Amino acid sequence: MSANRRKFLFALIGVHSRFKKCSGPSGLGKIFMKSKITKTRKYRLDMNEKILNSGFKDFQKFFALDNKAYLDGKIPVKYKELMGLVGSMVLRCNDCIFYHLDRCVTEGATREELHEAMNIALIIGGSIVIPHLRYAFEMMEELQRAEGGGQNA
Amino acid sequence: MSANRRKFLFALIGVHSRFKKCSGPSGLGKIFMKSKITKTRKYRLDMNEKILNSGFKDFQKFFALDNKAYLDGKIPVKYKELMGLVGSMVLRCNDCIFYHLDRCVTEGATREELHEAMNIALIIGGSIVIPHLRYAFEMMEELQRAEGGGQNA
Amino acid sequence: MSANRRKFLFALIGVHSRFKKCSGPSGLGKIFMKSKITKTRKYRLDMNEKILNSGFKDFQKFFALDNKAYLDGKIPVKYKELMGLVGSMVLRCNDCIFYHLDRCVTEGATREELHEAMNIALIIGGSIVIPHLRYAFEMMEELQRAEGGGQNA
Amino acid sequence: MSANRRKFLFALIGVHSRFKKCSGPSGLGKIFMKSKITKTRKYRLDMNEKILNSGFKDFQKFFALDNKAYLDGKIPVKYKELMGLVGSMVLRCNDCIFYHLDRCVTEGATREELHEAMNIALIIGGSIVIPHLRYAFEMMEELQRAEGGGQNA
Amino acid sequence: MSANRRKFLFALIGVHSRFKKCSGPSGLGKIFMKSKITKTRKYRLDMNEKILNSGFKDFQKFFALDNKAYLDGKIPVKYKELMGLVGSMVLRCNDCIFYHLDRCVTEGATREELHEAMNIALIIGGSIVIPHLRYAFEMMEELQRAEGGGQNA
Amino acid sequence: MSANRRKFLFALIGVHSRFKKCSGPSGLGKIFMKSKITKTRKYRLDMNEKILNSGFKDFQKFFALDNKAYLDGKIPVKYKELMGLVGSMVLRCNDCIFYHLDRCVTEGATREELHEAMNIALIIGGSIVIPHLRYAFEMMEELQRAEGGGQNA
Numbered sequence: 001m002s003a004n005r006r007k008f009l010f011a012l013i014g015v016h017s018r019f020k021k022c023s024g025p026s027g028l029g030k031i032f033m034k035s036k037i038t039k040t041r042k043y044r045l046d047m048n049e050k051i052l053n054s055g056f057k058d059f060q061k062f063f064a065l066d067n068k069a070y071l072d073g074k075i076p077v078k079y080k081e082l083m084g085l086v087g088s089m090v091l092r093c094n095d096c097i098f099y100h101l102d103r104c105v106t107e108g109a110t111r112e113e114l115h116e117a118m119n120i121a122l123i124i125g126g127s128i129v130i131p132h133l134r135y136a137f138e139m140m141e142e143l144q145r146a147e148g149g150g151q152n153a
Numbered sequence: 154m155s156a157n158r159r160k161f162l163f164a165l166i167g168v169h170s171r172f173k174k175c176s177g178p179s180g181l182g183k184i185f186m187k188s189k190i191t192k193t194r195k196y197r198l199d200m201n202e203k204i205l206n207s208g209f210k211d212f213q214k215f216f217a218l219d220n221k222a223y224l225d226g227k228i229p230v231k232y233k234e235l236m237g238l239v240g241s242m243v244l245r246c247n248d249c250i251f252y253h254l255d256r257c258v259t260e261g262a263t264r265e266e267l268h269e270a271m272n273i274a275l276i277i278g279g280s281i282v283i284p285h286l287r288y289a290f291e292m293m294e295e296l297q298r299a300e301g302g303g304q305n306a
Numbered sequence: 307m308s309a310n311r312r313k314f315l316f317a318l319i320g321v322h323s324r325f326k327k328c329s330g331p332s333g334l335g336k337i338f339m340k341s342k343i344t345k346t347r348k349y350r351l352d353m354n355e356k357i358l359n360s361g362f363k364d365f366q367k368f369f370a371l372d373n374k375a376y377l378d379g380k381i382p383v384k385y386k387e388l389m390g391l392v393g394s395m396v397l398r399c400n401d402c403i404f405y406h407l408d409r410c411v412t413e414g415a416t417r418e419e420l421h422e423a424m425n426i427a428l429i430i431g432g433s434i435v436i437p438h439l440r441y442a443f444e445m446m447e448e449l450q451r452a453e454g455g456g457q458n459a
Numbered sequence: 460m461s462a463n464r465r466k467f468l469f470a471l472i473g474v475h476s477r478f479k480k481c482s483g484p485s486g487l488g489k490i491f492m493k494s495k496i497t498k499t500r501k502y503r504l505d506m507n508e509k510i511l512n513s514g515f516k517d518f519q520k521f522f523a524l525d526n527k528a529y530l531d532g533k534i535p536v537k538y539k540e541l542m543g544l545v546g547s548m549v550l551r552c553n554d555c556i557f558y559h560l561d562r563c564v565t566e567g568a569t570r571e572e573l574h575e576a577m578n579i580a581l582i583i584g585g586s587i588v589i590p591h592l593r594y595a596f597e598m599m600e601e602l603q604r605a606e607g608g609g610q611n612a
Numbered sequence: 613m614s615a616n617r618r619k620f621l622f623a624l625i626g627v628h629s630r631f632k633k634c635s636g637p638s639g640l641g642k643i644f645m646k647s648k649i650t651k652t653r654k655y656r657l658d659m660n661e662k663i664l665n666s667g668f669k670d671f672q673k674f675f676a677l678d679n680k681a682y683l684d685g686k687i688p689v690k691y692k693e694l695m696g697l698v699g700s701m702v703l704r705c706n707d708c709i710f711y712h713l714d715r716c717v718t719e720g721a722t723r724e725e726l727h728e729a730m731n732i733a734l735i736i737g738g739s740i741v742i743p744h745l746r747y748a749f750e751m752m753e754e755l756q757r758a759e760g761g762g763q764n765a
Numbered sequence: 766m767s768a769n770r771r772k773f774l775f776a777l778i779g780v781h782s783r784f785k786k787c788s789g790p791s792g793l794g795k796i797f798m799k800s801k802i803t804k805t806r807k808y809r810l811d812m813n814e815k816i817l818n819s820g821f822k823d824f825q826k827f828f829a830l831d832n833k834a835y836l837d838g839k840i841p842v843k844y845k846e847l848m849g850l851v852g853s854m855v856l857r858c859n860d861c862i863f864y865h866l867d868r869c870v871t872e873g874a875t876r877e878e879l880h881e882a883m884n885i886a887l888i889i890g891g892s893i894v895i896p897h898l899r900y901a902f903e904m905m906e907e908l909q910r911a912e913g914g915g916q917n918a
Binding site: 090122123124125126127128129 | 396428429430431432433434435
């Protein structure tokens, strides 16, 4: 695999942004708390790399389209990620919820904004969404703690 | 039913905002184009009134929560409606798509913003969303024409 | 097709129970109101007969299992049909909603019982269920009128 | 948080009813068998408390509506919980299945009634429901054993 | 729009293959029977063209990927279209069912093969798929008649 | 339970074919790699046996229909299993994905054929399918390794 191709794939699976965010923990508790986040991110990263290196080119094209859909446009990236969160919650996919929650926190979404988006998902999707709301709350706390105090500190 | 109660229900089912938006057509073509919109809105209005007047109070409570989820908050109302649109498209519900599209246009969402939101829904939900993308395009055109030229004119 | 086979298939697609229920309208309005019900029942009946006569035997076996699931057992048939209604509403299938609503009314479910079951479906499935709640209300009214006054008269 | 508020939230998340049900194991085997049940209930309890204490009031309102939908009414509570079970199985949500199964057993649903309800869900939802039928069987056994012999003893 | 671009889009929305298939009806009955097919195809065609000409490029890219997924590969195109039919039936999308059924018939799938694929969808998806099985039977008949006698003649 | 009945149930839950496939590992690594596969198969086997021995006969009838849907017919069994894989992926059920992937590998589906089928599922179902694509890739590797080198060696 050429260096250029590898760079493209790395951009696609977000290696740099992912690990930049992981830097700078300031205590043992924080390291422990981040383990679930880190593990979830790593499995995603490893498996995406296998899919993207499988030799089946259209997987790469779909992943590229998926990536591009959330880039800054007429709708700011933060709101696009919140849309991704709502879509993931009403379709009840925990892995997708984690991914978009992670991105929302990175893009500076506050806890209040996350609550409002989660509430839209809860109302659209009903009580069947509640187990995923529980998961979202669990991961939101871990993500905001890992970010260095969170927006509500 | 008391006058107050009626007023509350009317607010809930959005009678005033709906008909205010219908004012001001400027030609026969426009009247014709609006017929599908008007019919869809009217059926929704009539049936909601039956549900809200059925005597089963918790229907009203749920409808009130539903209504409140999209009010202006930390997330501006336009983005909340775009989130409602994404949620409706990935869950593939044409009635819901029409409702949120209608609200998005009222809140000033441009065609480009609608495209970006629809694209997020298409990528999340896949080709099974395409028939609803067709419906969304059909209604988006009618709604923007009915609005008096559209935001892109 | 033998007479016996035909009798089995007719039992399966419920010809007799369906048309017995259609007897005894007492006015022009009632006839008009029943047209939507009759048309929906007839399409279902005709197409089921085509499927069951297609020569592919396992369609018949599945239809027989489907039929049997709602027969009187430890759970009374009325509650089984209400369960069928809840399942149909949360999965958002109007044809299935009509069928189970029709059966619920035949089994003597009152409007209050239908409201409670519909509310469970609304809470489980969220606002995405609302268009189907509207449809259920529309058909519930027609079915109860067609029954000769309804259970709440 | 005031004492009253706390009492309301505790009622909502069912602390008392949950732990009352856990009392009275009569052997080591039973304690071990209950560990999966207890863990599932505890995670649900803890996360619900976080959601209900998040300061976002409409989560509480939705949870209250959810709770109320299954209270005794024209439809007896046991049948409402069986409806909740059917809804949860066709929507394929294990956490929801556990919750309603737990409630059904508490309300005295027998194994035969549970089989009939599960069969309705299997027929409506198809083979995609089978993994959730496996989960339901696993938890049904543990719940009925924990109850002190089960309804079929 | 350049001629080349237009040719690409036309290939994408399948204008030629669609209309070639429509040629050669040999009687009034056949013309009447094809009207539902023609209307469904035309709406699809018209709206796809609007989407593909909307100026939002990523819609085109997704449509191209969608188109490419069903081209001849290690899996022959007929089986790919049968897979598309199964996917459309379990996700309960009539427009998608019509499209893949249309393609299956064009690719020479026999009625028996269609029955077997539909049965897999029915078993996977359960009774909630039945209304879509009815629709599939209705359209299968029309498509095979329009093809000039069908594979079972 | 009679010997015959037991034989029927064993055939249904596929004991022999499952364990035959597990024979012949040639090293410690292979044994370790197969543990996840073995565990997943065993849980499925054990729980199916409980369901089929529950005394509720219609579970057996549904399982038999399910089993029969994938037998060799006009459509070869390999393509039927690939259809089962597509149906499982678009409905996002990991247990079902594992089962059909396992069957596909047994029926000789190559990695290229699996990629093409997975791509159809990805395009139909969208990015919400990606976590299941990751799971499918993980299990596909383990299954093909356990098979003794895989079809692409």
